[in-house]
Amino acid sequence: MSQPPHRSGTTHFGFRDVPAGEKQKLVGQVFTSVARRYDLMNDLMSLGIHRAWKRYFTATCQVKPGDRVLDLAGGTGDIAALLRPRVGDAGTIVLGDINAGMLSVGRDRLTDRGLVAGLEYVQCNAEKLPFPDASFDLVTMAFGLRNVTDKDAALGEIARVLRVGGQARVLEFSEVRADWFKPVYDFHSFKVLPRLGRLFAGDADSYRYLAESIRKHPPQEELRTMMEAAGLSRCGYVDLNGGIVAVHTGYRV
Numbered sequence: 001m002s003q004p005p006h007r008s009g010t011t012h013f014g015f016r017d018v019p020a021g022e023k024q025k026l027v028g029q030v031f032t033s034v035a036r037r038y039d040l041m042n043d044l045m046s047l048g049i050h051r052a053w054k055r056y057f058t059a060t061c062q063v064k065p066g067d068r069v070l071d072l073a074g075g076t077g078d079i080a081a082l083l084r085p086r087v088g089d090a091g092t093i094v095l096g097d098i099n100a101g102m103l104s105v106g107r108d109r110l111t112d113r114g115l116v117a118g119l120e121y122v123q124c125n126a127e128k129l130p131f132p133d134a135s136f137d138l139v140t141m142a143f144g145l146r147n148v149t150d151k152d153a154a155l156g157e158i159a160r161v162l163r164v165g166g167q168a169r170v171l172e173f174s175e176v177r178a179d180w181f182k183p184v185y186d187f188h189s190f191k192v193l194p195r196l197g198r199l200f201a202g203d204a205d206s207y208r209y210l211a212e213s214i215r216k217h218p219p220q221e222e223l224r225t226m227m228e229a230a231g232l233s234r235c236g237y238v239d240l241n242g243g244i245v246a247v248h249t250g251y252r253v
């Protein structure tokens with residue numbers, strides 16, 4: 001189960017308890033280490049399925065031409081690339097990520113694809129966003145919330161920067177439902193992932209962290225409750241692939 005940070009001055013970093021103030025630095029080291037191999041590793045680890053998850057996630061977002069969108073933990077730009085056509089020439093997508101390396105890989109990839117106009121890049125911590133209240137129509141966060149030390153603070157910030165009627169969407173690993181699948185999933189997570197990490201990214205530890213952080217992340221109902229407590233309304237979720245990931249939605253009313 002997940003645990004709130006700061007209660008005892010510690011939080012989890014994967015399966016390890018660490019001082020809450022240190023998690024951000026440790027997560028930063030993970031993403032700085034994997035930034036250049038991040039896309040390849042995503043394809044290898046998920047057999048390419050992460051692309052379908054992201055397509056579903058963006059295709060079902062509430063967004064229209066001219067909207068201003070914040071893609072938090074925007075990392076390598078996958079979500080921004082998929083949403084870009086939907087906001088049109090009059091719209092803007094701001095990629096916000098705490099890690100300069102991930103943002104720079106994202107900017108290069110989007111630029112290589114000819115995606116320049118209407119995109120902004122801001123290095124920021126989701127727990128304390130440098131944007132005014134009510135400044136976005138949609139805030140997305142894909143595979144980012146799990147890494148944040150104070151998830152309640154990040155969800156509160158998402159609610160704060162949304163305009164009334166705006167939508168919050170979180171795509172994140174979640175809790176697998178089928179009991180028969182759990183051992184298979186555990187084998188993949190704890191045996192296969194670190195080996196893939198060592199072979200293709202020269203880094204087994206970061207991929208061990210990935211598997212552990214998924215197990216520590218709040219499962220579906222708990223995250224739904226957290227989003228409501230953060231000030232979002234009509235919160236709900238959809239499981240994909242039996243709960244390997246879940247798409248959470250909430251609104252600012």
Ligand SMILES: C[S@@+](CC[C@H](N)C(=O)[O-])C[C@H]1O[C@@H](n2cnc3c(N)ncnc32)[C@H](O)[C@@H]1O
Nearest residue numbers: 031073075097098099102125126142143144147
């Ligand atoms: C697994 S990557 C996801 C990247 C991208 N959204 C995707 O789906 O491919 C997680 C990202 O979260 C970012 N991140 C971690 N903690 C963060 C925080 N507190 N605030 C903002 N971004 C954060 C990392 O730097 C990293 O780029």
